[in-house]
Amino acid sequence: MDIKSPLPFETSDKAHANLFNRMVNTLVENDNALSQQIAGITNENLFILTGDQAIQDASVSGEEYPIGITLMAITESNDTGYPTRYGFVKNEKINEYRFVQYYYGNGNEAGSYFTSTGIWFRQWYIASGWTEWHKISGFLHTNIGTTGKQLLTKGEYQKVLFNRKIKDSHNNFDINNNRFICPENGMYLVNAGVYIESFQRYANFELSIYLNGKRYKNIAQQRQSPVSPSDTLSFSLGLYGAANVPANKGDYLEMYLYVGYDGDVSRYVSDNSGWYNYFDITEIGGRNFPRV
Structure with a gap:
C-alpha cells in the first residue's frame, strides 16, 4: 500500500509552518514503516503453530x-x-x-x-x-429394534432384548448385551417403547431406563383391571416414554420391563416392527454437569 505525503503547509509564519510539517512527516514515516511490517506478515506466520x-x-x-x-x-x-x-x-x-x-x-x-x-x-x-x-x-443417533418375541417372567424386572440395529451412527450399541454405551460425557435423550401381548386380566407393566445396571427413571406405566377377566381374550398394549439421561464416557443404558399379572398365561414382548418396539438414543449435549 502506497502512502502519499501531503503537500507542505505554507504560511508567512515560517517557524510554525516548519514545526507542523515536521510533525506530518513523522506521521507519514511511521505509517510507511507500519505498512512494510504488515506487508511482511503472512497467515502462516501469524496463525499456524508447527x-x-x-x-x-x-x-x-x-x-x-x-x-x-x-x-x-x-x-x-x-x-x-x-x-x-x-x-x-x-x-x-x-x-x-x-x-x-x-x-x-x-x-x-x-x-x-x-x-x-x-x-x-x-x-x-x-x-x-x-x-x-x-x-x-456431530451428535450421534441410535435406533434399535427387536427380533422375535420375548417371554416375560411374572413379577420380575427384566431387560428388554433390543438386538436389531436400524441406525447406529457412531457404532455405540452393543447388541450382544442389549445396551447403549456412552462414547463421552454428555446428555442423552432416550425414547423407548414396547408392545406387549397380554390378556383381559389384571396386570401392571412398568418400563424403566437403567443406568449402569440400576434403575434411573421410570418412563411409562400401565395398569389394567378388566371388568370381565379372561385368560383367552387378548388385551395387548404399548408402553412408550422418554427422558433425558446425563451420563459419562463408558456408562451404559438399558431398558427394563416389570410385568405383574393375575393368572398363569404367559405374557410376551411382541415381535412387532420398529415403530412398536424401539430403543432410540440421541446425543443432545456435550457435558454432564455434577449433581447438587
Missing part, C-alpha cells in the same frame, strides 16, 4: 500457549486428551483468565473414520485449569 510449537498433549497447561489466535494440526492424539485422533485446534487467548480452545474433528467420514467429525470447545482459567470438553456438533 513443530515443537504445536501442542499435541491436551493436558499441557494453558499458560504454555501464546497470546492471540493460533491454529495447530493434531495427529494421532486420541490418547492425549483431544476428542478424536485427527483434527485441528483454534486457540483464542487474550490472557491467562480469558482463553477458549476449539477442537475440530478431521471431517473424514470414509469407512471407520465416520465418527471423526465434530466440534468441541473448552476453556482455561489460571486458578482452576481446563474445563471438560463441551461438544457442540
Whole structure:
C-alpha cells in the first residue's frame, strides 16, 4: 500500500509552518514503516503453530500457549486428551483468565473414520485449569429394534432384548448385551417403547431406563383391571416414554420391563416392527454437569 505525503503547509509564519510539517512527516514515516511490517506478515506466520510449537498433549497447561489466535494440526492424539485422533485446534487467548480452545474433528467420514467429525470447545482459567470438553456438533443417533418375541417372567424386572440395529451412527450399541454405551460425557435423550401381548386380566407393566445396571427413571406405566377377566381374550398394549439421561464416557443404558399379572398365561414382548418396539438414543449435549 502506497502512502502519499501531503503537500507542505505554507504560511508567512515560517517557524510554525516548519514545526507542523515536521510533525506530518513523522506521521507519514511511521505509517510507511507500519505498512512494510504488515506487508511482511503472512497467515502462516501469524496463525499456524508447527513443530515443537504445536501442542499435541491436551493436558499441557494453558499458560504454555501464546497470546492471540493460533491454529495447530493434531495427529494421532486420541490418547492425549483431544476428542478424536485427527483434527485441528483454534486457540483464542487474550490472557491467562480469558482463553477458549476449539477442537475440530478431521471431517473424514470414509469407512471407520465416520465418527471423526465434530466440534468441541473448552476453556482455561489460571486458578482452576481446563474445563471438560463441551461438544457442540456431530451428535450421534441410535435406533434399535427387536427380533422375535420375548417371554416375560411374572413379577420380575427384566431387560428388554433390543438386538436389531436400524441406525447406529457412531457404532455405540452393543447388541450382544442389549445396551447403549456412552462414547463421552454428555446428555442423552432416550425414547423407548414396547408392545406387549397380554390378556383381559389384571396386570401392571412398568418400563424403566437403567443406568449402569440400576434403575434411573421410570418412563411409562400401565395398569389394567378388566371388568370381565379372561385368560383367552387378548388385551395387548404399548408402553412408550422418554427422558433425558446425563451420563459419562463408558456408562451404559438399558431398558427394563416389570410385568405383574393375575393368572398363569404367559405374557410376551411382541415381535412387532420398529415403530412398536424401539430403543432410540440421541446425543443432545456435550457435558454432564455434577449433581447438587
